[in-house]
Amino acid sequence: MKIWFLSEVYYPDEQGTAFYTTGIAEGLALSYQVHVLCSAPTVTARGAKVPRRELRNGVTVQRCFGTTLNKDILPLRIVNLLSYSAATFLKALVSVKRGDVVVAVTSPPSSPFVAQLVAWCKGASCIVRLEDVYPEILVATGLIPARGGIDRSLGLLTRILFRSADRLVVLGRDMKALAERRIGGGAGEIRIIRSWADTDVVVPAPKAQNRLLGELGLTGKFVVSCVGNMGRAQAVEFIFQAVVLLRDDPTIHFLFIGSGSKKAWLESEIAHRGLTNVTVVGQRPRSQQSVFLNACDLSLISLLPGVTGAGVPSRTYNLMAAGKPLVAVTREDSEVALLVQEEGLGWVVPPLVADHLVQAILASRRDPELLRVMGERARAAAEGRFSRGTIIEEYRDLVAELLATCPARNVIPAQKLPAA
Numbered sequence: 001m002k003i004w005f006l007s008e009v010y011y012p013d014e015q016g017t018a019f020y021t022t023g024i025a026e027g028l029a030l031s032y033q034v035h036v037l038c039s040a041p042t043v044t045a046r047g048a049k050v051p052r053r054e055l056r057n058g059v060t061v062q063r064c065f066g067t068t069l070n071k072d073i074l075p076l077r078i079v080n081l082l083s084y085s086a087a088t089f090l091k092a093l094v095s096v097k098r099g100d101v102v103v104a105v106t107s108p109p110s111s112p113f114v115a116q117l118v119a120w121c122k123g124a125s126c127i128v129r130l131e132d133v134y135p136e137i138l139v140a141t142g143l144i145p146a147r148g149g150i151d152r153s154l155g156l157l158t159r160i161l162f163r164s165a166d167r168l169v170v171l172g173r174d175m176k177a178l179a180e181r182r183i184g185g186g187a188g189e190i191r192i193i194r195s196w197a198d199t200d201v202v203v204p205a206p207k208a209q210n211r212l213l214g215e216l217g218l219t220g221k222f223v224v225s226c227v228g229n230m231g232r233a234q235a236v237e238f239i240f241q242a243v244v245l246l247r248d249d250p251t252i253h254f255l256f257i258g259s260g261s262k263k264a265w266l267e268s269e270i271a272h273r274g275l276t277n278v279t280v281v282g283q284r285p286r287s288q289q290s291v292f293l294n295a296c297d298l299s300l301i302s303l304l305p306g307v308t309g310a311g312v313p314s315r316t317y318n319l320m321a322a323g324k325p326l327v328a329v330t331r332e333d334s335e336v337a338l339l340v341q342e343e344g345l346g347w348v349v350p351p352l353v354a355d356h357l358v359q360a361i362l363a364s365r366r367d368p369e370l371l372r373v374m375g376e377r378a379r380a381a382a383e384g385r386f387s388r389g390t391i392i393e394e395y396r397d398l399v400a401e402l403l404a405t406c407p408a409r410n411v412i413p414a415q416k417l418p419a420a
Contacts, residue, residue: 002033003399004096004124006104006111008084010038010061012045014286016314017107017131020195024103024129027392028399029058037091039066039084044285064088081108089114098123101399105129112161119166125402129169129193133178133310134158140306141232158182167402169193171312172335178309191398194335196391197317197382198289204323204379205294212295216279221253222365225296228315230260235302235329237262240269241354242361243278252361254278257292293322297371298346298364301336302329305351312336320345320382325374327360343381345374 005025009018025034040063041048053062066084069076085108092114096102102124104115112128119126135154138144144151162168162183168190170176176190213219230236243254256266259282267280284292293299299319303311308331316336319326326346328337337348347360364371384390 001099001101001403002035002097003028003101003103004092005034005036005038006088006092006102006115007036008039008066008080008108008111009041009043010036011056012048012050013041013043014045015043016195017105018043019286020314021105023196023388024392024395025059026057027388028395031396032399033060034058035060035062035095037062037064037088037095039064039080040068042068042080044283062091064091081110084108085110085114089118092118093121096122096124100124101127101402103127103129106131106134109134112165113157116161116164120164125166126164127167127169127398127402128161128165130175130179131171131311133175133182136178137233137307137310140304140310143232155182159184167191167398169398171195171314172309173338174309174333174335175312191394193391193394193398194386195312195314195317196388197321197386199321199383199387202290202293202318202321204375205290207294207297210291210295212281212291216255216281218253218255218279218295222251222298223253223255223296224298224300224361225255225257226300226302227257227293227319228313230256230258230262230266232261233303233307233311234260234262235304235351236266238351238354239300239302239329239357240266242357243275244273245354245358246361247273247275247277249277252277252365255296256280257282257284257295259283289318290322293319293324296324298327298361299324300327300329302351303331303334303336305331308334317382317386320378320386323375323379325364325371325378327357327364329357343377345378345381 005021007021011018011022025036028034036059040050046068050063064084064087066087067080069080096118102115102119104111106112116126135144135151139146139151159182162179168179170179170190170192171194173192176192179190208219226239246252254277270278301313301316312335326340328340328348329351330337331350332348340346340348349357349360
């Protein structure tokens with residue numbers, strides 16, 4: 001029995017989907033034969049020379065033919081999607097055998113459909129790991145109109161996919177609720193398995209010794225950071241309103257770190273208004289995350305209200321590993337907001353009234369002892385509930401459970417080995 005991962009992005013790309021897919025595959029390789037069908041690097045390592053086939057950390061990686069055009073340009077991204085999907089389908093159709101397990105992530109969004117079709121054709125099982133839920137994420141970010149033809153068609157296809165997959169893996173309770181609504185009656189198995197915190201790599205560090213803050217001249221400021229994607233799903237405009245409201249407070253400084261479709265708009269607005277209480281820096285490599293995640297007193301995690309359930313920011317868990325208090329700029333029923341409330345990690349501010357965010361920031365600055373306690377709680381939760389070993393074990397259990405419920409395939413899982 002083999003496990004086949006279908007994901008356009010994989011190592012050496014290192015953004016969220018590539019990083020977690022690589023980690024899950026390598027974790028399962030301790031117990032099973034694992035193969036990955038991916039493309040050449042298309043994001044952070046785009047243009048890197050990589051072998052067509054290699055064995056890396058116990059995983060056989062096969063890079064299928066596909067274009068690697070600029071994903072930030074929508075037409076070129078669609079070309080990448082089509083070429084990768086066609087090549088992966090043909091390769092998987094030849095390679096996957098009866099009794100195998102096919103695991104697909106929603107990058108690109110066609111991968112789960114390719115995986116399910118291959119599983120149907122070859123008598124394999126299918127696990128779909130949802131990182132984004134379509135068409136909800138497209139509607140919420142304004143890419144397609146609600147209740148239009150595309151929305152309805154994609155919704156029907158998604159319902160068929162969810163109902164037919166052997167297992168659905170979702171990243172939070174809000175996503176599980178959304179998937180259940182999409183499926184309606186006769187729902188398949190839905191399992192919540194969250195992203196993990198890199199507690200071995202990301203550790204709390206004194207702000208006064210932070211190299212990035214030193215370079216930017218911000219060591220003496222109360223720094224509020226917003227780290228990660230500045231894309232369509234994030235409430236960047238709402239946070240910017242708080243930046244404007246606090247422009248006359250010389251002790252508070254906002255620091256945006258990352259990239260995305262809203263980054264150019266943000267930089268333009270800062271320049272237009274002549275704001276000096278905010279700095280924007282580009283995306284940093286994952287190897288530096290212990291530095292840039294510690295470059296703040298307080299960190300913001302944001303999602304637009306309509307995105308709740310359609311995506312869960314994985315950066316949350318590494319901010320917890322860095323011991324950072326959080327402000328969840330999201331709806332109160334989002335996974336991030338529930339986590340902040342349950343673990344006592346900070347504040348929840350729905351992106352509706354910017355003054356409420358301002359008040360949360362001012363309250364945090366007035367109580368450094370509370371911030372210290374929240375940071376300790378965040379680190380403890382990261383080490384306990386959300387460590388890499390804990391999450392990988394949940395995936396091992398999921399695969400073992402799936403195989404045990406499919407005796408007709410005559411599959412015996414490999415003996416479980418100790419976690420790395």
